[in-house]
Amino acid sequence: MINFQYLRTTSAKSAIALLLKDKRSKFIAGGTNLIDLMKRGVLAPEKLIDINHVPLKQIQQIGDKIHIGALASNSAVADHPLIKEKLPLLSMALQAGASAQLRNVATVGGNMLQKTRCGYFYDTEMPCNKRQPGTGCGAIEGFNRMHAIFGTSPQCIAVHPSDMCIALAALDALVVIANAKTERKIAFADFHRLPGDTPHLDHNLKPDELIIRVEIPVNALNKNVHYLKIRDRASYAFALVSVAAAFEMRDNKINTIRLAMGGVAHKPWRLTAAENFLKGKEANVQNFEEAAKLAMIGAKGFGENDFKLKLAPNAIIEALTLAKTKA
Amino acid sequence: MENLFFKDDNDRVDGIFKVTGKAKYFAEYELPGLTYGVLVTSTVTKGKITSLDTKAAEKAPGVIAVVSHLNKPSAPLYEQEGGSPMKIFYTNQVFYNGQPIAIVVANTFERATYAASLVKATYEKEDFNTDFEKALADPKAKKLQGQPNYKRGIENAYKTADVQVEQRYVLPIETHNPMELHGIIADWKPADRVTVYAKTQGVKATQNTIANVFKIPAENIQVNSEFVGGGFGMALRTWPLEIATVMASKHIGKPVKLVITRMQMFTMVGNRPAAIQKVGLGATKEGKLTGITHTAFGESSVYENFTEGVVNMAKFMYQCDNVNTAYTIVPVDLGVPIWMRGPGEATGAFALESAIDEMAHALDMDPLDFRIMNDPETDQQRNKPFSSKNIKEAYKLGAEKIGWSNRKNKPGSLVEGPWQTGYGVSVGVFNANRGKASVKGILKADGSLVLQSATSDIGPGTGTGMTLIANKLMDIPVNKITFELGDSSLPPAPSQGGSATLSTIGSAVNDVCLSLKSTIAELAANSNMDATSNFVDVLRKNNLPSIEVTKESQAGKERDNYSMYSFSIHFVQVKVNNLTGVVKVSKIVSVGDSGKIISPKTARSQMIGGAVGGIGMALTEEAVIDHRFGRYINNNFADYHVPVHADVPQIDVIFIDKPDPIINPMGAKGMGEIALIGFSAAVANAVFNATGKRIRTLPITPDKILAG
Known part of the structure; x- marks a missing residue:
């Protein structure tokens, strides 16, 4: 590990000002991913700006939106009565991620910015276009069991590893971002990027910006919801495939529905075609199966991850079925 | 070290030290x-x-x-x-x-x-090759005989049997990673x-x-x-x-x-080597085994050969007149492997015990009945009687506990929504060893006993077992007995491996205690004291602050006359989701037949640890190498999956707890290895019973269930 400077700040403004002074610095909050990356030599920031004391931990309802501060811990969000009552899908997704210890320190903003778990990205002796553009992709012809089936590019087939983000994408969240001068809001779906020719860019946060909070519109999706995570062990493992499913029934028909998948793409993968199909339909297995088929259009395996072409639609059906059984 | 029993006499002597941070590990010395x-x-x-x-x-x-x-x-x-x-x-x-x-x-x-x-x-x-399967397939790649070929009766007799099973089983590299x-x-x-x-x-x-x-x-x-x-062997x-x-x-x-x-x-401290095994079984229509062929290939390194007992079990576990085995090691450009818990026997048991289950299915027999029908009375390999073996009783107790009667012989019979339930059984067996060791005993006039030996405790509870042996023999309270180990200046003892510590060191503790007792009796007689006098009184009467004795102890001729093994039977219930391929082990009953149980609490702990390791071997553990680079891909605890609490159900442990009359004075046989050996096959067999899908490549991950 190289020497680095450690600075601490207590306001978003001063944090951004410190970042602007030196482009080789990085914010640190929970540090659950950044420290690993530094140990592995993947990242070597010269300055760490500790933002844990910036007051961005609030979880509250303002008008018709629930605001979650970027520094709220994953467990604080998951366990918050407001989230459990009004956004149970988010609570479930958070509970499915990492371990209790990690959730206690990992933050909302850090969760959004965590790096892929692709083994080639973490090993500086192996090729990776995301870590070092132009070196090639180790995974495409290598060990790609965990990798993407949607939205890949010849440059990169890595997946976004978060569970929380899958729920936030499904829930039409907004991301509030600040720079030194102003704030802007972007749709959660537009926050993360597909790899394309720029696999080194995971998201659309600019180098001089800080995530302030996420805002989630209050909705009627608080009953028939399920976050299904399929993984190699029952806890503390990244998703092979995960599905965030939430719908609202009216007159025995699906009135509103949100579906998103994790473990399948470089960003949270919203299943718009499946949503559109299910809207206004009965919540039954035949319709779930049809929706799952639509969701899989365009999917492509790379060998070891071919099983996801079967697992993903099955997981969609299972998640919808489990959401339906919630009373 | 002060002895801190705090609850009952079965507690670990070092339990308080371990949970309070007082136990000092090597890296903590300043x-x-x-x-x-x-x-x-x-x-x-x-x-x-x-x-x-x-x-x-x-x-x-x-x-x-x-x-x-x-x-x-x-x-x-x-x-x-x-x-x-x-x-x-x-x-x-x-x-x-x-x-x-x-x-x-x-x-x-x-x-x-x-x-x-x-x-x-x-x-x-x-140029290099780290791919064991590729080396195996390459006729030009070097291969070495890992063990002399074994043959009893007719070679490959299974090929002419009424009912035949011939299958290939694959295990990945596993790492110990304590x-x-x-x-x-x-x-x-x-x-x-x-x-x-x-x-x-x-x-x-x-x-x-x-x-x-x-x-x-x-x-x-x-x-x-x-x-x-x-340690687990590393x-x-x-x-x-x-x-x-x-x-x-x-x-x-x-x-x-x-x-x-x-x-x-x-990369630096070994691994369980990858293995490819072929098992051929032949049986009569009535279910009598007529041929067993077990052929194994194990990964090794180019700079040092590594071999282990992969094909041992096939030679004696079942009554069969025709058995042949072969074991070959295949060097690749990786670090040299080392024994990992259960070692080669655990690798071999996955193949043999899966094949036995496949044969029972082919015969449309309950796999438990099939095993009982082919259970030998004597060791056919060595042509000797077993020193003790209570395996039929173990089958019965385990079957009752898990609810084996709920099992349907037809796979896929127990269905609830997407979840299918199945039951599996497997046997584990390991040589019950006894080596040579020395122990020094110091009996003090303050009523305490100190025992010393240069043995180790990698976790099983060596000090606790030895203390309990001395406690029974000397009638000294456990909190007055100290067992010192982990110091090369103490009387010599072998390394802790192969489930031999209790048998080996325990025998020397036994001999030391008997010797101290007879010295006390002599002293009592010489000083006109009653033969039943307390040793404290005897020492005081003789103005002796302490007496000490060192004894070397080892097995005798009995090892030439008997075949000595510890046995385990693992029963598991699994639930398999046929949509997502997720396998959950929902019940475990492990039965140990390893002679007298000296330390019930640590023995149970061993069995639990073996079952947890077995879940890992069966469902989650695989060290993955990108053979283009020769580098590990998942070399961390986030990506190399050992079971977590959520993967582990309640584990019921049953001990037969009958002293072996031959092996050693305590009648106790080792049990660290049998706790794991066979477990992975019980899971694979249960998955088959649940789904009809036979997974022959470990670990049994969701993708394999979906493809099966």
């Missing part, structure tokens, strides 16, 4: 002037180091030295032809990716870590006196290895290893990284501490 080593490792898989630039590292803050093949201190064994197979720092040859090529020593761990990143090596690369990282503190002092704080399963073995490499008398070397944070040898640290200490004349990283745990 020596005056301690320095910190960090290893530089090869980034190529095979080749020669052509240059090693250490200048920047040497100039980095706090750096004391960089030791490599360029400046290593004298290690006479490595200067000879032949000798040790991996002559660390005595060659510029790289045998595998991640091999240590230099050690950087600095005054802090962080500075050593940073300086290690500044060492730059260049290599003349050579929670405690490997390493050593080495302190080379003037006049070639060396003290080490080690993580070892054998303090005498570590002492002897260092003595041999540096050609100094063994008594010059003091090895301390009182507490070990898990601490059964002294690794090159340990010799490197001793070299560094010799070079700089200061104590050096090395603790390797979790990633280095995948």
Whole structure:
């Protein structure tokens, strides 16, 4: 590990000002991913700006939106009565991620910015276009069991590893971002990027910006919801495939529905075609199966991850079925 | 060490120490002037180091030295032809990716870590192969016989049987990865006196290895290893990284501490080798086995051969007149493997016990009935009686406990929504050993007994077992008995491996206790005291503060006349989701038939640990290598999946608990290995019973269920 400077700040403004002074610095909050990356030599920031004391931990309802501060811990969000009552899908997704210890320190903003778990990205002796553009992709012809089936590019087939983000994408969240001068809001779906020719860019946060909070519109999706995570062990493992499913029934028909998948793409993968199909339909297995088929259009395996072409639609059906059984 | 029993006499003697942090592990020793080593490792898989630039590292803050093949201190064994197979720092040859090529020593761990990143090596690369399956398929690739071929009766008799099973089973590389990282503190002092704080399963073995490499008398070397944070076999040898640290200490004349990283745990301290096995079984229509053929291929390294008992079980576990086995090792360009819990027998049992289940299915028989029908009365391999064997009773007790009667012989019969339930059974067996060991006993007039032996405790509870043996024999309360271990200056004992510690050291404890008792009886008689007098009174009457005795103990001729094995039966219930491929082990009953149980609590703990390790072997553990680069992909605890609590159901343990009349004075047989052996097959068999899908490649991950 190289020497680095450690600075601490207590306001978003001063944090951004410190970042602007030196482009080789990085914010640190929970540090659950950044420290690993530094140990592995993947990242070597010269300055760490500790933002844990910036007051961005609030979880509250303002008008018709629930605001979650970027520094709220994953467990604080998951366990918050407001989230459990009004956004149970988010609570479930958070509970499915990492371990209790990690959730206690990992933050909302850090969760959004965590790096892929692709083994080639973490090993500086192996090729990776995301870590070092132009070196090639180790995974495409290598060990790609965990990798993407949607939205890949010849440059990169890595997946976004978060569970929380899958729920936030499904829930039409907004991301509030600040720079030194102003704030802007972007749709959660537009926050993360597909790899394309720029696999080194995971998201659309600019180098001089800080995530302030996420805002989630209050909705009627608080009953028939399920976050299904399929993984190699029952806890503390990244998703092979995960599905965030939430719908609202009216007159025995699906009135509103949100579906998103994790473990399948470089960003949270919203299943718009499946949503559109299910809207206004009965919540039954035949319709779930049809929706799952639509969701899989365009999917492509790379060998070891071919099983996801079967697992993903099955997981969609299972998640919808489990959401339906919630009373 | 003070003895702190706190609840009942079955508690671990060191339990309080372990849960309060008082137990001191090797890396926790603070020596005056301690320095910190960090290893530089090869980034190529095979080749020669052509240059090693250490200048920047040497100039980095706090750096004391960089030791490599360029400046290593004298290690006479490595200067000879032949000798040790991996002559660390005595060659510029790289045998595998991640091999240590230099050690950087600095005054802090962080500075050593940073300086290690500044060492730059260049290599003349050579072609390599890390892919065991590829080497196996390549007729030009080297292969070595791992064990003499075995044949009883007709070779490959299964091929002419009424009912035949012939299948191939595949196991990946598994890593031990105990929670405690490997390493050593080495302190080379003037006049070639060396003290080490080690993580070892054998303090005498570590002492002897260092003595041999540096050609100094063994008594010059003091090895301390009182507490070990898990071993599972990986601490059964002294690794090159340990010799490197001793070299560094010799070079700089200061104590050096090395603790390797979790990633280095995948490449420097061995692994369970990958294996490919073929099993052929033949049976009559009535279900009598008529032929067993077990052929195994195991991964090994190019610089050192590694063999283990993969095909042992096939030779004696079932009544069958025609058995043949073959075992071949296939060297690849990876670090050398080492025994991992259950070792080769666990690898072999997965194949054999899966095949037995397949045969029962082919015969449309209950696999338990099939095993009972083919259970031998005597060991056909050695043509000897078993010293004790209660396997039919074990089958019955386990079957009742798990609810075997709920099992349907037709796979896929128990369905609830997407979840299918199945039951599986498997047998584990391991040689019940007894080696040679010495124990010293010091009986004191204050009413206490101190027992000493240079054995180890990697976790099973050596001190607890020995204390309980002495407690029963001497009628001294457990809190007055101390068992000292993990110190090479104590009376010699073998390494802790192969489930032999209780049998071996325990026998010596037994002999010491009997000897002390007879000395007390003599003293009592000589001083006109009653023969039943308390030893405290006898010692006081004789003005003796203490008496002591050292006894060496080993097996006798009984081992020539009997076949001695410990047995386990594992029953599992699984639930398999046919949509997502998720397998959940929902019930476990493990039955141990290992003679008298000396320490019920730690014995149960062993069985639980074996079952948890077995879940890992069956469902989650696989060390993955990208063979294009020869490097591990999932060399960390996030990606190499050991079971977590959520994967582990309630584990019921049953012991037959009947003394073996032959093996040793306690009638106790070892049980560390049998706790794991066979378990993975029980899971695979249960998955088949649940789904009709037979998974022959471990681990049984969701993708394999979906493809099956």
